[in-house]
Amino acid sequence: MCNLYNVSPKEEVERHFRAVVKDPEGYPQAPVGPYGRGVFIISADTQAEGRVAVNGQWGMVPPRSRHPRPAGRAILTNNARIESVAERPTYREAWLSGRRCLIPAQSYQEPNWETGRNIWWPLRRADARPWALAGIWSEWRHPETGEVLPSYSMLTLNCDSHPLLKRLHKPDPALPPEAQDKRAVMHIRQEDWQAWLRGSIAEAQALLAAERLPASEEFDLSPAAHTDGLRARLRAGPPQGSLF
Numbered sequence: 001m002c003n004l005y006n007v008s009p010k011e012e013v014e015r016h017f018r019a020v021v022k023d024p025e026g027y028p029q030a031p032v033g034p035y036g037r038g039v040f041i042i043s044a045d046t047q048a049e050g051r052v053a054v055n056g057q058w059g060m061v062p063p064r065s066r067h068p069r070p071a072g073r074a075i076l077t078n079n080a081r082i083e084s085v086a087e088r089p090t091y092r093e094a095w096l097s098g099r100r101c102l103i104p105a106q107s108y109q110e111p112n113w114e115t116g117r118n119i120w121w122p123l124r125r126a127d128a129r130p131w132a133l134a135g136i137w138s139e140w141r142h143p144e145t146g147e148v149l150p151s152y153s154m155l156t157l158n159c160d161s162h163p164l165l166k167r168l169h170k171p172d173p174a175l176p177p178e179a180q181d182k183r184a185v186m187h188i189r190q191e192d193w194q195a196w197l198r199g200s201i202a203e204a205q206a207l208l209a210a211e212r213l214p215a216s217e218e219f220d221l222s223p224a225a226h227t228d229g230l231r232a233r234l235r236a237g238p239p240q241g242s243l244f
Helices: 010-016 092-096 190-198 201-206 222-236
Strands: 005-007 019-021 037-043 051-058 079-081 100-112 119-123 131-141 148-158 183-185
Touching (some): 005 037, 010 019, 010 051, 010 100, 037 131, 037 148, 037 190, 079 183, 092 131, 119 222
Parallel strands (some): 019 051
Antiparallel strands (some): 005 100, 037 051, 100 131, 131 148, 148 183
16 A cells, blocks of 8 residues: 655656646645645546546545545545455445546655564656556535545555565564565556556456566665665674674
């Protein structure tokens, strides 16, 4: 799962995704956390291959909610599990209606606990291009003001068998490695954008198979190398002659 990411700049969204930015003046600049303001890309209604970038809340609003976000952070909706997206009330209508989106991200952040403490890994592409993360979106209307709020969520899937991504998130010591149910967000490849945005549910589901997760070499591996160095030093212990 992901709880912090960096939005791709407006110029990159226009150039790389060939998307029209709907609200350039309000384009978000800062890193995005749960219920913060971000950007998602949808298919334009008027063109078969046109795309529009929409500003919205990262965290979908339940359809019958009276408020755009919960009072506390006990319940987060910025990530949706693909295994249950068709049943959960918050996400069901969006998924079954085909309201799928691409979430442009320069990087996203995940925790690594292999040294015994949390080290945040900023996950970037090795080729420096933006991620196109798989998402769903909806529009919520405020019951009192009538204001319409676009919102979106990232889709996650199990990554226990992925050689790189399985290293992220704190493991449950009571469970074996193959049953941790660690989660990852999914990148949609450029040749699949149209199928993701406008294809059938079956076509979209096929793009979310675990074997389609990006290979390790598609990631910038410098965070992993840094952590591996720390682990090696911890195994070696303090330098000889040190008093500490």
